[in-house]
Amino acid sequence: MGKRWGMTIDLDLCTGCQACVVSCQAENNIPINTEENFQQRRAIEWIRVERYWEGEFPTVKARYIPVPCMMCENAPCEPVCPVYATYHTDQGLNFQVYNRCIGTRYCSVNCHWHVRFFNFWEPKWPASLEQQLNPLVSVRSRGVMEKCSFCIQRIDHAQQSAKLQGRDMKDGEFTTACAQACPTRAIVFGDLNDANSEVAKTVATTGRGYQLLADLGTNPAVVYLKKIDSDPLPDGIKHRYFDSSQVGSIRETVAVG
């Protein structure tokens, strides 16, 4: 069986520290998100940590969920690209070819997890900060869609090293930037098709596994492990929402341009 790169993300371990977010930004040459980018709702975070509420003070909880690209097997974003800039690799990755992308943004419309990000503007860094850019990752230009790539540059390197040594890749000999940084090892990366890999073993034996928006039938490669709660709130707590501005009546208009 060929490889299928995937991840398990244990929600019982994620502490919302977001070391994964910065690690990804450092590894993948992601432009700095300015205040304006956030106001325009165009901040680029290939992996982001979402926070959901349950209830309201004093019976309230907040929970975290890291959301990278799901690498869906039946990705809704792939069939709609007019130039085939996004396609499925034989290792299960949903691949984005930057220099093919013509910026129709149809793929991001189709992504229900909203993990695709468009470069509305030319990414710029002050000259000195360019020293930090990772030479193994393309710097995208304006008009190009980008998203989490499961650190394809690391996958490639590990693959080449293994080939040079005439052996197969070993589970755990490399990992994605987000998984490497995570202090609690909430994120684990590996080959879902390798029965001996940590991710495959977890998926096979856990009673807590689920996929985000599984009902949509895309079969994501990211398997979440349910958050465990030893002290749940009383039944009937309503109000679960991401955007707390839905509590009040405020509706913000999105800045255009």
Place this chain on the structure above:
Amino acid sequence: MRRRDFLKLVAASGAGTVVFTGCAGTNIDFSSWGNGNPSREFQIQSAVDNPQDFAVGRDLWYATAFSGVAGGSGLIVRVYEGRAKKVDGNPDYPLNMGRSTALEQSLVQELYHPDRIGGPLRLKGARGSGSYEAISWDEAQTEFNSMITAGKGSTLLITSSVSGSTAAAAGQFIKAIGGEHVTFEPEERIVLREATRRVFGSDRLPTFDLANANFLLNFGAEFLNDWVSPVHLSIGYSAFRQGRAGTRGRYWHVGPQLSATAASADKWVPINPGTEGLVALAMAQVMTSQGLVDKAAAASVYSGITLDDYSPDKVAPKAGVTVDQITELAKTFASQKPAVAIAGTSAGAHTNGLFNLTAVYSLNYLVGAVGAKGGVVINPDSPLPDVLPNATVGTAYRDWKPITDKLKSGGTKLVLIHNANPVYGLPPAMGFQAALGAGAKVVSFSNFMDETTTQADLILPTCVVLEDWGLHVPDPGPGYQLVGLQQPVVKPFVDAKPLVDLLIGAATTAGASMPWKTNEDLVRATVAQLQQAGGGNITGTDDPKEYFVTVQGQGGWWDPSTTAKTPPTAPKTATKAAEPQFAGDSPYYLLPFPTNSLSYGEYSNLPWLQALPEPISTNVWSTWVEINPTTGKTLKVETGDVVKLITTTATVELPVYINPAAATDIMLVPFGQGHVIFSRYAEKRGSNPLSFIVPQVESETGALAWAATRVKIEKANKKVRVPRLEGSVPAYQLEEFPIIEIQNTK
């Protein structure tokens, strides 16, 4: 070639950084170079000594260490053609085991920051004008030397908390020059140190064996985000939750805020600010009166306190909880052993902060958690306390008064500042900025123009973390002796010099004879002393060069067999119980909080951290005030409305963020912003809570009680958009379609 021969070759070269060697690998695997992962190889000639454009076409990883704002970590840095690309955790370093924080990941931005001061500067205009002229290092050195000579005997050195080689150098410097070395660190850390000293009899912060605990009771400490040693404690937390088959630790959080760390708790018990100690005593009362714990143990650690005066019915109304909640806390803590109790962050930042912390930490004795599996782990002394001192302790707010007075009166002639920003970090009431301008000469070793740097006569930029040498004694350690080795992974990106080199040069100028010539000499000499002293996990070599190269390769020196020798000693008398005092008479508490990304504002100049959403609110790049929804309706404000926060110190305008988890009478304001100047990314942005709290002091330590202010609110009839992550994508969690699925174990 055998490894030993190769090591000898490398050791003979003598100089330069040595590449990270990884987990005791013995094979040199050339084909694994440049695969983006820490490899097990040596490079004889490091990029540090090579020209900047040294092109190998491969990356290499170097181990170094960072003492940081909290505890510290061992790091590995990916260097590509002389440029640092990525900072990650050192997989072998016992404290963080390859993991890292957002701050550590951002250290490359400090190195390549566009607003880094490029070279020495001399004040051109009036003090505080920000008008400087660039000068050469020769000129700067001459001027510095004359200032040192003139300031002999009355020099004030202000640094962040330092340990190991930097502390040793600072100590020698002050001895040679004559003067005082004070440490500037987060105030609640000072209270924490005193609390653990009293309760456990140790000068070093303890760590906690979460991996083997069944119940964690946390009174406010942000231990998963930015308190003390977040990566180390997160690793323990991970094992606590999912590291043992069939057992999952239970975590309850007691505190006034559902903070970033509290969100990970199974249960949050909201209490009124500053009542942590009272709740702890009430718990102790329940446990002893119901025979759940050893009465004698309780009587011993709480000696001097009549626990019945703190029964739940008396404490509950003060803490804003019910009797049942306290009873449940007590019963659970006593029955789900191993149990461990910790406290920190805002719990220590009250007028009764020391009482809060000591009362909580003392609970550990009642359940046998001190020095036991799954409990409090006392850290041993540094392996060489004289040459590798433990971390220096911060100077409490109250003790800055005589320092400031001495500056004002002319008693201090020279002020040297490194890695500290007291003009920003001390409330304006202290008058520190004015005191700096009273006549002393001020030299800043800072790399950035900040509130304190712009008061300097002379600015001598010093190497940042990734450019310098050092040996760190982390506080807390992992429960055994550990020394982290910091080594330069790149040449200085600007015209900066190592701090310790400058201190050594200055002391020599003043006529003292220092044991070392440079920082690198100091580090090498100290490692040689470590080797002489024996111990450590580096064996099989007598050659000091080979030994040093091995320390460089693994990123430090450690010895898991060296746990604390002296057992913890319980206090003879308990710290006096006290209720928290607040300044102001409004019904609302003002509760500032350090954030996951910016902590107290020491690294607000790094754009990745500014752009990192605060975990609970997801807000970025700003300061805001979190208000409960019901309170918001009462005040007729929604997210985005600007309100005036009025204390007896100042009035400040901040945008509202409606937080469904905020208590109805607490106004939460994050630390980190409000810099007048601190690079393009931090200047003139938001507000500094320290500028509008009413500065009170913790009654015994004199530390700043920054959580002891009450605040009035008024609408400002303005609206702004609060920049944040939430709302960027239409993500709704519906009852029928949960996004976060939960498995209840009850």
